[in-house]
Amino acid sequence: MKILIFCALFFVVSAFVSSAQTRKVLPYEYKVDDLSNGLRVVTVPTDYPNLVSLYIVVGTGSRNEVEENKSGYAHFFEHLMFRGSENFAPGRFDEVMKKAGASSNAYTSDDRTVYHETFAKEDLDEIMRLEADRFQKLKFSIEQYKTEAGAVLGEYKKNSAAPTFKMYEVLRETAFKNHTYSHTTMGYLKDIKDYPNQYEYALQFFDRFYRPENTTIIVVGDVKHETFLPMVKNYWGNWEKGSYRQQIPVEPIQKESRKKHIDWDSPTLPHVAVAYRAPAFSETEKDKVALDLLSLIAFGENSDLYQKLVLK
Secondary structure (H helix, E strand, C coil), rough: CEEEEEEEEECCCCCCCCCCCCCCCCCCCCCCECCCCCCEEEEEEEECEEEEEEEEEEECCCCHHCCCCCCHHHHHHHCCCCCEEEECCCCCHHHHHHHHEEEEEECCCCCEEEEEEEEEEEHHHHHHHHHHHHHHHHHCCCCHHHHHHHHHHHHHHHCCCCHHHHHHHHHHHHHHCCHHHHCCCCCCHHHHHHHCCCCHHHHHHHHHHCCHEEEEEEECCCHHHHHHHHHHHHCCCCCCCCCCCCCCCCCCCCCCCCCEECCCCCCCEEEEEEEEEECCCCCCCHHHHHHHHHHHHHHCCCCCCHHHHHHH
């Protein structure tokens, strides 16, 4: 069977919104503060009593993996961040979360890595102390590192058994020639196999990107900015700002459409992917953020399209 991929030339979204048409999008008021070390703090008080959701967003994803043979490390650290820290031994994180009745998880994308928990308001201080320790004092042995490297390799092999995974991987390689969007968040198989030999590089990666000026803490729920901000300053205020600066390769203008066929050995339904070039992440422009939101509205599980094509 063949899997067909098209990479189209342009993706243009035009929006005409006058000031008279502008309306408030978020139903809740929020406050934002930046600490002196660059850490951003956002609080979104809601009317859900005694419930809090905590999001810690690191502005690092597969986009930042610019060095040759070093793909997938942003996703790798999503795993390593649960291996213990200076004051919380391996397994202690899970104990604290279980005691708090918290749901906890993380995910990695092209442009960010997000750690999130939902728990009772009374446990906020303890969980903030735990999070501050693992973000500032992450600690794992080379044996733990190699164990997690094996887990990531197993995850890759499991995912690569699906034709859609391979299609997505080849789609990126076809669409991008210079930019690091050319590889998935999991990275290339050859790089993953080399993880056990890259312990020192992994420490360097963490030191570069897990820094306050690259991190945003968001708390949503039964919480006030005036009480949460001092808590953040207490646990995170001494986190040292980094100095690493990075240049992401610029993708040249695409002048013609591209396509790729993938032969798949085992029987499966045919698959096709059509992709459109769109703006990359930018710290100054909002195009990528707007497109992310548009994607959820137009193609998410609550969209009319999903309801009609999938559920009905």
